[in-house]
Amino acid sequence: MPITFTLNGTLQTRLETISIAALLEELAIDPKTIVVEYNRQILEKDDLKNVFILNHDEIELIQFVGGG
Amino acid sequence: MNKQERLALFQEVDIYPVTCEALSHGRSNSEVLESVIQGGAKIIQLREKKLSKKKYYDLARTFRIATQNHNVLLIINDHIDIALAVHADGVHLGQDDLPIHVARALAPELIIGASTHNLQEALDAELAGADYVNIGPIFSTSTKENVETFLGPKVISEISPHLTIPFTTMGGINLDNIHLVLEQGAKRVAMVTGITQADNITERVKFLKHLIQSYGKGN
Numbered sequence: 464m465p466i467t468f469t470l471n472g473t474l475q476t477r478l479e480t481i482s483i484a485a486l487l488e489e490l491a492i493d494p495k496t497i498v499v500e501y502n503r504q505i506l507e508k509d510d511l512k513n514v515f516i517l518n519h520d521e522i523e524l525i526q527f528v529g530g531g
Numbered sequence: 532m533n534k535q536e537r538l539a540l541f542q543e544v545d546i547y548p549v550t551c552e553a554l555s556h557g558r559s560n561s562e563v564l565e566s567v568i569q570g571g572a573k574i575i576q577l578r579e580k581k582l583s584k585k586k587y588y589d590l591a592r593t594f595r596i597a598t599q600n601h602n603v604l605l606i607i608n609d610h611i612d613i614a615l616a617v618h619a620d621g622v623h624l625g626q627d628d629l630p631i632h633v634a635r636a637l638a639p640e641l642i643i644g645a646s647t648h649n650l651q652e653a654l655d656a657e658l659a660g661a662d663y664v665n666i667g668p669i670f671s672t673s674t675k676e677n678v679e680t681f682l683g684p685k686v687i688s689e690i691s692p693h694l695t696i697p698f699t700t701m702g703g704i705n706l707d708n709i710h711l712v713l714e715q716g717a718k719r720v721a722m723v724t725g726i727t728q729a730d731n732i733t734e735r736v737k738f739l740k741h742l743i744q745s746y747g748k749g750n
Contacts, residue, residue, distance in 0.1 A: 495710040498741040507747045527706055527738045 468520040483522070484512040490524075498525040534640045537620045538662060540573060540604055541642060545743040546736055547699050547721035549576040549608075554673075555727040563727055564594060568601045570736025576623055576721070578608035591617040604642070611638055621662070626652065631659035644699070648682065650690045657696050665721060666690055668702020669712055673724070684708075687715035709739070713746040 467476045470486075483506065487494050499506040500523040501514060516522065532540070548567045552560045560577070567575055577594050579587060591607055595617045598605040606621040607614035611634050614622040621642030624634060634643050645656035647664045656664045668681045681702060691698055700712050701721035712720060720743060729735035 495714070496706070496742075498738065498745050500741075505741050505744050507745055509747060525738060525741065527735065 466516060466518045466520075468516050468518070468522060470522050471524055477516075480515045480517065482512050483510075483514050483516065486516065486522075487511065487524075492524060492526075496526070499523070500525065532620060534642070537604060537640075537642050540602070540620075541663065541697065544574045544604070544697075544699075544719050546572055546726075546739040547574050547576065547701075547719055548572050548726045548736065549578050549701070549721050549723045551723045551727060552579060554724050558727070558732075560590060561593060561597070563732060564597055566732035567726065567736050568597065568603055570733040571740055572603060572736050574604040574606060576606040576608055577619075578623075578723075580608075584610070584613070588613050588616060591619065595619060606642065606644060611641075614638065614641060623665070631656055631661050635660035647690075649686075650693060653690050653694060653698070657694060661696060663697045663699060663719075664694065665699045665701050667700055667721075669700055670703025670708055672703035684711040684715045687712060687717050691716055709742065713743060718743065718746075 465476060465478055466480055467474060469475065483499060483501065484494065494508060494511055499511065502521050506514060550560045550563055555563050564575060575598065577591055587610060591613050594605055604620040606623050607619045608623050609625065609628050611622045611629055615638055621644060622634060622638065623644040624631060625646045631643060631645055642662045643660065644663045644665060645661040647653040647656050647666060653664045653666065666687055669684055671681045687700055697719065699719040699721045700717045704712055704720055704722055705725040709720060726732055726735055
């Protein structure tokens with residue numbers, strides 16, 4: 464079933480659900496160095512592969528780049 | 532706060548900012564303190580190696596006021612007399628400072644932290660009455676002169692299973708390598724320049740807290 468969710472504030476649509484870990488892999492983002500907020504909760508690294516995105520989820524990928 | 536309350540608050544510590552005014556991009560220690568408190572740090576260590584006793588004491592007093600107002604633990608590096616004089620929450624001792632059992636006798640209500648560089652030092656510190664040990668330096672660091680050889684992150688998982696007290700890690704840890712210490716089970720990470728040299732210290736502290744939390748909770 465198609466799902467719609469927001470990724471860093473941008474609306475995304477997919478044909479079917481995907482785990483957060485797989486999404487990060489698609490985006491070529493290393494989960495070790497980022498914080499994933501899933502519906503405003505910080506996701507633990509071990510949970511990334513078990514959490515599948517649902518309709519209307521809000522996902523924030525927080526990276527810290529540069530700045531000393 | 533009594534010792535029990537202090538230790539309870541210490542359990543909540545994730546990121547552990549340590550000051551060094553010379554490496555704060557022109558910002559004063561007090562500015563850095565304000566920013567780390569805003570970022571949600573539960574602890575700060577005042578560490579200035581080159582200040583006179585009087586200046587250190589004055590600075591420690593201002594740190595005590597700000598930290599107390601925000602329920603943040605204040606740890607004083609090296610100087611147990613200053614820690615006691617300003618009613619700080621603890622003192623952090625190096626291998627060349629006052630022996631831990633002596634500090635413990637002088638300050639039964641203070642948190643006592645100890646810098647350790649190998650398993651034996653860590654076990655000795657615990658036995659002598661330390662409340663936490665720091666394991667480090669994990670990586671090569673610029674904030675300490677004549678520093679011992681760095682230990683590498685694997686030392687964390689080699690030492691920590693033998694401890695019954697909490698441990699912190701420090702030494703050359705920054706945004707690029709913090710995940711390597713978190714992967715080894717570190718839950719409390721001390722940092723100087725990774726925080727003091729950030730463009731936005733408050734945001735950096737928030738991010739680091741969340742990153743540590745994302746590796747799971749525990750001791």
